Amino acid sequence: MTLSRLILETGMGNDLYGEDYTKAACRAVQDALHHSSLTLFRSLNLDSKKMEVKVTIGIAKPDEVDADKVKNILPHGVISVTVVRGGLNASDEENDTVSIIATAAIEAFYEIDKQDFKKTI
Amino acid sequence: MAFSDYFDEKNIKFHENGKIMSKKRIVFELGQGTSLRHEDYTKAAKRAVENALWKNSLNVAEAFGFDKSDMIIDVILGAQEPGKIESEKIRGVFPYGEVSIEKTFGGLDVPKPDGGGKTIIVTAAIIVSFQMEILI
Numbered sequence: 001m002t003l004s005r006l007i008l009e010t011g012m013g014n015d016l017y018g019e020d021y022t023k024a025a026c027r028a029v030q031d032a033l034h035h036s037s038l039t040l041f042r043s044l045n046l047d048s049k050k051m052e053v054k055v056t057i058g059i060a061k062p063d064e065v066d067a068d069k070v071k072n073i074l075p076h077g078v079i080s081v082t083v084v085r086g087g088l089n090a091s092d093e094e095n096d097t098v099s100i101i102a103t104a105a106i107e108a109f110y111e112i113d114k115q116d117f118k119k120t121i
Numbered sequence: 122m123a124f125s126d127y128f129d130e131k132n133i134k135f136h137e138n139g140k141i142m143s144k145k146r147i148v149f150e151l152g153q154g155t156s157l158r159h160e161d162y163t164k165a166a167k168r169a170v171e172n173a174l175w176k177n178s179l180n181v182a183e184a185f186g187f188d189k190s191d192m193i194i195d196v197i198l199g200a201q202e203p204g205k206i207e208s209e210k211i212r213g214v215f216p217y218g219e220v221s222i223e224k225t226f227g228g229l230d231v232p233k234p235d236g237g238g239k240t241i242i243v244t245a246a247i248i249v250s251f252q253m254e255i256l257i
Contacts, residue, residue, distance in 0.1 A: 004184035007148065009177050035176040037149040039248075044145060044255055114186035116257045 021064035028104035051077035058086020169245035192218035199227020
């Protein structure tokens with residue numbers, strides 16, 4: 001049995017005026033999540049509780065992200081959240097505002113025994 | 122799992138020994154694309170498909186020990202004038218898999234404020250399946 005990666009989902013989120021890094025990170029995660037659905041859990045009767053979910057957030061100020069709030073968005077699996085320096089802060093000096101852009105990568109892993117499945121073409 | 126749970130697909134086949142095998146839905150991807158200036162439904166559809174595909178990276182074929190070419194890809198495109206989408210050009214976007222394209226009424230056309238033309242929005246749903254059997 002090996003832990004196989006099923007999917008990498010990517011997303012982007014921002015907080016344009018509030019300078020809320022957690023909000024931007026949460027939006028990035030929502031964006032990443034809601035462009036796909038892992039239908040195999042239903043189709044193949046797998047247990048989504050056994051899925052491992054690795055979330056990586058890229059953002060300009062990683063220390064300002066409340067990782068627990070990010071973690072609470074994810075509906076299934078054993079979740080880990082890592083926040084690293086990345087994303088982008090686009091500042092508008094003229095209007096004294098900074099827009100925070102966060103990027104999210106969500107990887108889902110599952111222990112699959114290849115012998116349990118056979119293609120039938 | 123109830124027997125009826127298997128019957129959610131069109132392509133159900135039976136093995137010689139009576140074991141059920143069918144097309145199993147593995148991943149569902151969604152995307153949206155636009156043609157802002159040229160009223161090009163094909164271009165908007167292509168962008169919708171690209172948006173759906175390039176937001177995710179799938180590793181499911183390797184995870185099951187299958188080939189990427191085993192993927193059965195069903196594309197559903199929603200556009201206000203679906204007949205204007207050239208399916209062959211959409212097919213060209215996919216690097217591998219057995220692709221079938223269904224065009225249906227949907228998406229959204231937004232008229233320009235000056236009355237000259239419209240902006241086209243196409244929505245794409247992509248269903249990735251394998252023809253497979255569960256042995257456990």
